[in-house]
Amino acid sequence: xxxxxxxxxxxxxxxxxxxxxxxxxxxxxxxxxxxxxxxxxxxxxxxxxxxxxxxxxxxxxxxxxxxxxxxxxxxxxxxxxxxxxxxxxxxxxxxxxxxxxxxxxxxxxxxxxxxxxxxxxxxxxxxxxxxxxxxxxxxxxxxxxxxxxxxxxxxxxxxxxxxxxxxxxxxxxxxxxxxxxxxxxxxxxxxxxxxxxxxxxxxxxxxxxxxxxxxxxxxxxxxxxxxxxxxxxxxxxxxxxxxxxxxxxxxxxxxxxxxxxxxxxxxxxxxxxxxxxxxxxxxxxxxxxxxxxxxxxxxxxxxxxxxxxxxxxxxxxxxxxxxxxxxxxxxxxxxxxxxxxxxxxxxxxxxxxxxxxxxxxxxxxxxxxxxxxxxxxxxxxxxxxxxxxxxxxxxxxxxxxxxxxxxxxxxxxxxxxx
Numbered sequence: 001x002x003x004x005x006x007x008x009x010x011x012x013x014x015x016x017x018x019x020x021x022x023x024x025x026x027x028x029x030x031x032x033x034x035x036x037x038x039x040x041x042x043x044x045x046x047x048x049x050x051x052x053x054x055x056x057x058x059x060x061x062x063x064x065x066x067x068x069x070x071x072x073x074x075x076x077x078x079x080x081x082x083x084x085x086x087x088x089x090x091x092x093x094x095x096x097x098x099x100x101x102x103x104x105x106x107x108x109x110x111x112x113x114x115x116x117x118x119x120x121x122x123x124x125x126x127x128x129x130x131x132x133x134x135x136x137x138x139x140x141x142x143x144x145x146x147x148x149x150x151x152x153x154x155x156x157x158x159x160x161x162x163x164x165x166x167x168x169x170x171x172x173x174x175x176x177x178x179x180x181x182x183x184x185x186x187x188x189x190x191x192x193x194x195x196x197x198x199x200x201x202x203x204x205x206x207x208x209x210x211x212x213x214x215x216x217x218x219x220x221x222x223x224x225x226x227x228x229x230x231x232x233x234x235x236x237x238x239x240x241x242x243x244x245x246x247x248x249x250x251x252x253x254x255x256x257x258x259x260x261x262x263x264x265x266x267x268x269x270x271x272x273x274x275x276x277x278x279x280x281x282x283x284x285x286x287x288x289x290x291x292x293x294x295x296x297x298x299x300x301x302x303x304x305x306x307x308x309x310x311x312x313x314x315x316x317x318x319x320x321x322x323x324x325x326x327x328x329x330x331x332x333x334x335x336x337x338x339x340x341x342x343x344x345x346x347x348x349x350x351x352x353x354x355x356x357x358x359x360x361x362x363x364x365x366x367x368x369x370x371x372x373x374x375x376x377x378x379x380x381x382x383x384x385x386x387x388x389x390x391x392x393x394x395x396x397x398x399x400x401x402x403x404x405x406x407x408x409x410x411x412x413x414x415x416x417x418x
Contacts (some may be wrong), residue, residue, distance in 0.1 A: 002027045002044035003414055005373070008054040012363050013347045015056065024054065026369040029412030034365055045414070049406055051377055053342075056361035057089030057370035057410050058349035060329065061256055062232055062304040064153065066390075068109070069098025074309040074390050076113045076121070082388040084118035084415035086329040087349075087372040087405040090358060091119055094153040095126040102126035102137040107145035118413035122148045122358055127166060127177065131155055136166055143175055148356040149230060151178025154279050154324065156214055158184060160221060167227035176356065178230045179218050181239065182280070186210040191320055193281040197266045203319065206281050208236040215239045219246045222253060230355065231255040233306055235280035237290030244299045254355050255299075257291050258306035259328055260395050263335045268395075274315050274322035275395045278306075292339060295348065302352040305332040309391030326395040331382050333374060334401030342376040342403070361410075373406035373416075380404065388417075 005024040010017040017034065025033035025044070040046050063083065066073035083091050093110060095101035101110060107123045114121030125142035129135045131152040139150050150170065157163045157179050166177050187210040192198040194205025215231060219242060222229045234240065234255050246253050258278070266282045276282060294300040305328030314323040328335075336345045349372075353360050361370035380386075382396045407416035 001412065002041050003409060004038060004040050004044045004046045005052065005054060006046060006048040008052045010363065011053055011055040011342060011346045013343050015363060017363065026409060029369055031363070031365050031367055031369050047414070049373070049375070051375040052406065053374050053376055055346045055372050056350050056363050057408060058087050058372045059090040059352040059358070060088050060305050060307065060332070061092045061302060061352045061356065062094060063091040063307045063329065064094045064096055064309065066309055067097065067113070072390070073311050076110070078390055080114060080117040080119045080121060081415065083329050084408045084410070084413070085388055085405070085417040087333055087374055087408050088329060089119055089361065089370050089372065089408050089410035090122060090353065092122045092124050092148060092356060094124055095131065096153040100126045100131045102129055102131070104138060104141040104145040107142045107147045111146045118408055118410050118415040120411065122146070122356065124149045124151055124178065126150065127152050127157065128162070133158055133162070136162070136169070139170060139175060140173055143173060148358060149176040149178050151180065151230070151232065154180055156180045156182045156184060160217060163218060164221050164225055167222060167225040167229065171225070171227035174228070176228045176230055178232055181211045181214040181218070181231050181234060183210045183214045186213065191277060192269055193266045193283045195266065195284060197269060201269060201272070203269070208238060208283065208287070211236050211280060212238040212242065215242050219243070219251065219253065222251050223249065227252065229253045233258045233261070233280055233304065234300070235261045235283050235287060235291070237287050240290050240294040240299055244294070247299065254301040256302050256304050257295070257300050259303055259332050259335050260306070260326060262288060262291055262303065262339055264395060272319050274317070274319055275326055275393050275397065277319060277322050277324055278326055278395065279324035296344070301355065303336065303348045305329050309389050310393045311391055315393045326393055327387070327389045327391055328394070330386055330388055331394060331396040331401060333405050334380070334382065334403045335396055335399070337376060337402040338400070369409050371409045373408060374403060375406065376403045378404045
């Protein structure tokens with residue numbers, strides 16, 4: 001099968017052909033030609049789209065798919081199709097299923113069920129058995145099955161000794177430990193960022209201190225043990241400072257931020273819309289400014305949609321009772337471009353693989369085609385019709401976004417948005 005991309009402007013900040021408008025020929029999943037003008041072979045499907053841009057395939061480091069156990073929220077098949085049509089050619093899938101992904105067999109199931117799609121699936125195994133925070137799960141066995149990291153999604157490691165043991169143990173085989181940054185005894189039953197907005201709205205607050213204490217604790221433990229630590233979805237200015245300081249000490253730590261925490265602030269809670277009930281919670285403008293600065297300085301390594309489908313029964317309820325989470329694959333690119341330029345957006349969307357030991361997407365002749373297709377300039381209002389997920393709990397509904405995603409071309413599969 002041959003696919004010819006015509007007049008595609010390449011955005012590849014760290015590689016070849018950057019900012020050049022070129023034709024790209026893909027034959028049986030391999031890039032067989034890149035030049036200014038490639039005559040269309042008779043058996044090729046020609047893709048010519050308005051303002052077509054192309055980059056190495058995007059990666060999302062935090063995606064929840066539901067299956068097994070929560071297929072009403074999302075299935076692996078539809079989730080991977082959604083990711084592919086949203087420009088993502090690789091997704092790291094969280095273990096928050098039923099049962100929790102905490103064994104070799106669970107990881108193997110995800111790998112098997114996710115084979116054959118345009119988006120590659122990379123499981124994150126649970127750090128603790130059942131994600132209950134008591135005993136370590138079968139970490140080495142899960143690594144052998146294909147797990148790329150270990151963490152309990154949106155559940156912090158309350159026992160500091162358990163984190164110490166996990167870092168020491170995984171260091172023996174190069175494993176990466178993910179530690180969600182929230183001190184639950186301070187967060188309590190909070191549902192929004194603690195401050196003037198939550199007080200005015202009568203919502204129980206989650207102090208920034210709950211995150212920052214946990215980040216500081218984890219960094220102290222990492223300094224003691226060595227090993228590799230990833231802190232997902234930080235949300236406060238002080239967290240950025242703490243991680244910056246840890247880097248100066250040479251600690252092997254990375255971190256990410258959710259798109260929602262870069263674009264939205266706590267003021268959006270005024271309408272009591274449960275789509276804005278997120279974890280970590282939406283913070284103030286000062287925190288958003290610090291997060292954006294941390295991204296531009298390289299303190300924060302990459303962004304994630306933190307895609308988390310929630311069924312209507314757990315979202316269309318009172319704010320206090322609603323589950324945390326928002327879908328985000330479909331809106332990630334357009335939302336990011338409202339606060340970052342295109343080059344920085346692409347650099348961030350393509351930067352997550354090396355940390356997790358995933359093969360890089362290379363836009364070069366002779367390499368496997370692993371490409372994201374998009375128009376960075378078109379503005380539009382994000383509506384229900386743009387949602388491809390089974391669940392509709394998007395924090396960006398009704399918001400003006402910049403840049404449309406055409407889809408992706410990877411694993412020999414062309415996936416175009418409808």
